Amino acid sequence: MLTEVSAGPYTIRGVSVGGIYTSLSVPELDVIFDIGIAPRSFVGCENLLLSHGHADHIGALTALMGVRGLNKKGSPRVLLPAEIEADVRTALEALSRIQRFELVPNLVPVRPGDVHELYGDLCVRVFKTYHSVPSVGYQLFRRVKKLRAEFATLPGQEIARRREAGEDLFQVVERPEVAYATDTLIEALDREPSLYDSKVLVLECTFLDERKEKAHSRSRCHVHFDEILERAELFQNEHLVLMHFSQFYSPDEVRAILRQRAP
Numbered sequence: 353m354l355t356e357v358s359a360g361p362y363t364i365r366g367v368s369v370g371g372i373y374t375s376l377s378v379p380e381l382d383v384i385f386d387i388g389i390a391p392r393s394f395v396g397c398e399n400l401l402l403s404h405g406h407a408d409h410i411g412a413l414t415a416l417m418g419v420r421g422l423n424k425k426g427s428p429r430v431l432l433p434a435e436i437e438a439d440v441r442t443a444l445e446a447l448s449r450i451q452r453f454e455l456v457p458n459l460v461p462v463r464p465g466d467v468h469e470l471y472g473d474l475c476v477r478v479f480k481t482y483h484s485v486p487s488v489g490y491q492l493f494r495r496v497k498k499l500r501a502e503f504a505t506l507p508g509q510e511i512a513r514r515r516e517a518g519e520d521l522f523q524v525v526e527r528p529e530v531a532y533a534t535d536t537l538i539e540a541l542d543r544e545p546s547l548y549d550s551k552v553l554v555l556e557c558t559f560l561d562e563r564k565e566k567a568h569s570r571s572r573c574h575v576h577f578d579e580i581l582e583r584a585e586l587f588q589n590e591h592l593v594l595m596h597f598s599q600f601y602s603p604d605e606v607r608a609i610l611r612q613r614a615p
């Protein structure tokens with residue numbers, strides 16, 4: 353039932369149909385993006401990054417937490433737009449009463465521009481997306497040490513010698529790894545151009561051809577494939593993973609349209 357694609361060092365695994373359900377995991381980074389459905393294999397993952405509160409992205413939060421409860425696990429760390437934190441908490445309290453099993457969430461409210469450390473050198477930056485309800489996207493990056501440019505031409509032995517002598521040769525730089533942008537106008541990319549440089553960009557593409565035109569897509573705050581093609585030269589990503597296709601298209605049709613329009 354789950355689709356899996358390899359994107360460089362990362363696996364993107366999950367299921368996504370616009371308006372129905374979207375939930376993807378990247379096991380190498382221990383993160384889940386959205387929880388519109390709760391596959392059993394996602395239960396061990398410790399970080400859940402929620403884009404917004406539409407049911408196809410958040411509807412299975414209780415199911416995930418319930419199955420984790422069965423496995424004696426508490427809540428994963430759940431990042432979510434700050435505007436919906438209180439309502440999600442209230443909903444989980446009501447569901448706890450209904451099922452007489454307490455769900456204690458670990459909610460981390462976020463706003464565009466926030467940076468949170470996940471573990472080790474892995475961090476996530478929150479960016480603004482443009483939808484009909486409060487929404488955000490997530491850019492995962494690593495903080496890595498890099499030799500300062502002025503030392504780049506030194507031979508290895510000299511670098512080692514200076515390092516031993518205690519000279520500060522390195523600087524910490526951010527290396528964008530995987531970004532996730534869904535349920536948004538395409539302008540989210542233009543206003544956050546670093547997304548075009550992320551090693552992997554997971555991007556919604558709800559509508560694919562002229563049968564649902566760009567104006568229709570924009571009125572629902574979604575990305576149309578036309579808008580991706582218009583920006584084709586901007587995408588410097590090693591892998592662009594498209595998802596959240598409308599149920600208007602069958603999976604075979606999605607592949608055929610993409611092959612035909614972007615050979």
Ligand SMILES: [Zn+2]
Nearest residue numbers: 370371408535
């Ligand atoms: Zn959606």
Ligand SMILES: [Zn+2]
Nearest residue numbers: 404406483535
């Ligand atoms: Zn939505």
